[in-house]
Amino acid sequence: MDVFLDLFGRFHPLLVHLPIGFLVLGIMMLFYSRNDRSALHHLRFSFFWGSLSTLLALLTGFIQYQREGFEWENVQAHFITGLLCAIIAFSLYYVLKKVAFPWNPIIKILSVTLLLLLIITGHLGGNLTHGNGHLTDPLPEVLKERLGLTPQLNKVEFNLDDFANQPLYSQVIQPLFDAKCVSCHNPSKNKGELVLSNYKMLVQGGKNGAVLAASQGDKSTLVDRIFLPLSEKKHMPPKAKIQLTEEEKELISLWIKSGASPTQVISSYSIDERLFRGFFPENKTGIYPDLELVPLSQDVLTPLLEKRLLVTPLYKGSPLILVSCVNFSDFTDDDLIAFESIKEHLVALDLGKTKVTDISFGTLATFPNLTTLTLDHTKITGSGIEKLKSLPNLKRINLSNSSFDIEHLSSLFEFSQLEQVHLYPIDQNENIRALIPDSLQSLFNLGTYEITIKERDTVNY
Ligand code: HEC
Numbered sequence: 001m002d003v004f005l006d007l008f009g010r011f012h013p014l015l016v017h018l019p020i021g022f023l024v025l026g027i028m029m030l031f032y033s034r035n036d037r038s039a040l041h042h043l044r045f046s047f048f049w050g051s052l053s054t055l056l057a058l059l060t061g062f063i064q065y066q067r068e069g070f071e072w073e074n075v076q077a078h079f080i081t082g083l084l085c086a087i088i089a090f091s092l093y094y095v096l097k098k099v100a101f102p103w104n105p106i107i108k109i110l111s112v113t114l115l116l117l118l119i120i121t122g123h124l125g126g127n128l129t130h131g132n133g134h135l136t137d138p139l140p141e142v143l144k145e146r147l148g149l150t151p152q153l154n155k156v157e158f159n160l161d162d163f164a165n166q167p168l169y170s171q172v173i174q175p176l177f178d179a180k181c182v183s184c185h186n187p188s189k190n191k192g193e194l195v196l197s198n199y200k201m202l203v204q205g206g207k208n209g210a211v212l213a214a215s216q217g218d219k220s221t222l223v224d225r226i227f228l229p230l231s232e233k234k235h236m237p238p239k240a241k242i243q244l245t246e247e248e249k250e251l252i253s254l255w256i257k258s259g260a261s262p263t264q265v266i267s268s269y270s271i272d273e274r275l276f277r278g279f280f281p282e283n284k285t286g287i288y289p290d291l292e293l294v295p296l297s298q299d300v301l302t303p304l305l306e307k308r309l310l311v312t313p314l315y316k317g318s319p320l321i322l323v324s325c326v327n328f329s330d331f332t333d334d335d336l337i338a339f340e341s342i343k344e345h346l347v348a349l350d351l352g353k354t355k356v357t358d359i360s361f362g363t364l365a366t367f368p369n370l371t372t373l374t375l376d377h378t379k380i381t382g383s384g385i386e387k388l389k390s391l392p393n394l395k396r397i398n399l400s401n402s403s404f405d406i407e408h409l410s411s412l413f414e415f416s417q418l419e420q421v422h423l424y425p426i427d428q429n430e431n432i433r434a435l436i437p438d439s440l441q442s443l444f445n446l447g448t449y450e451i452t453i454k455e456r457d458t459v460n461y
Helices: 002-010 017-033 037-067 072-098 105-130 141-146 168-180 199-204 221-227 246-257 273-279 298-306 333-342 360-364 385-390 406-414 438-443
Strands: 310-313 321-324 346-350 372-374 396-398 420-422
Touching: 002 037, 017 037, 017 072, 017 105, 037 072, 072 105, 168 199, 168 246, 221 246, 246 273, 298 310, 298 333, 321 333, 333 346, 333 360, 360 385, 385 406
Parallel strands: 321 346, 346 372, 372 396, 396 420
Antiparallel strands: 310 321
16 A cells, blocks of 8 residues: 555656646636637546646645655745645636626636646746755856845854753754755755654664664764765765854754754753854854944934044944044044043944043943943053953953053953953063962953963964
């Protein structure tokens, strides 16, 4: 019975051409013969066999969906339009049976709708067998880009709060296969006879049998394939395709080696958290606060630009702005007043090589979102720098080559958000490291450590 059903299902791609033939011919005859009563007989014939073969197509299609691992999500539109075709084809046959003159409004509407539905159903079916882009793939790249058809890789991202309680398979592994393998390993394009679109098919394996370790002891063909060098022909995904990252390979391998469970939750695996880093959405603003502000109008920015200040948004469309005085070396403490109108939006300020002094700390302390402050090559000694302590976002201060006096160093120890302070060159005779509490050592770049060159820094890509 199973063999028979499988075989029957496989006839679907062949059988679908019958309704297309009968029904399109019927519609053409209808438009050709209009109110010619002698055509009724042939019209009924066409729509009778058209409706019956549509049913047959539906039935074989449904069997194929059931038996060959298609996902309902992917076939549902095709199935529903096919079902509508059958309903309308039968209705047309029924109406034609009853009327004496075929050219009436109901028949016109039904036949045009049927023609459209046939085209749509056929196209959706084509997408299933040949892949989504089978009509658009041959178009030139430029045109595809214009139409927004360049393939977008689904990014695997998950809920930060609850991810540890989710199954590793459904949260991470299957989405990775979906993003990087399923374009070739799906029910209609099963390269290597391997389908990776759902757990059931995954367990079945490919033309050389199982691919998971669960059924092959410790050795998994799938893990072998993804770790092969890129140059090897058997490497997966093939060289020209978007590759798995090192972390993604580790996660897949770990999942398979732990038994490839479909339900085991993430927290029970003891996975190094770093492997998940790439899955969390990146904060677009980076180290800067993610603020919802109305972008500054040109009226506010123009006076600043006229002063030769460099004003740039953090990224295109961001309300946050970065200001640099590189072209304005005569900038003094008084000029800081110019930033009053933008103080909410100002997140990075470069006052390097200007004429500012310690007096500026009072004004700087009123810029609530200031995150990076550059004061290199200035006369700043650090007197009053503790006023900046109240800035909730201040993360980086550059005081290199300034007149910074080490006696003010301890003021910086109380800044809660500070991540980096550049402070060099400094008098090598003073043992400044000894003045800094252990917990804050990594904050201070005193320019005295050796930069270790990692091997990968020297690789030429
Ligand atoms: C561009 C198409 C393509 C993509 C994308 C792709 N593969 Fe393949 N894969 C193939 C082809 C073709 C074969 C059969 C030839 C061969 O064995 O190398 C195959 C074979 C395999 C096999 C061996 C099946 C067997 O039983 O012999 C495994 C395992 C496999 N792929 C895993 C993957 C994994 C995992 C990914 C995603 C990380 C992936 N593939 C992505 C094209 C692809």
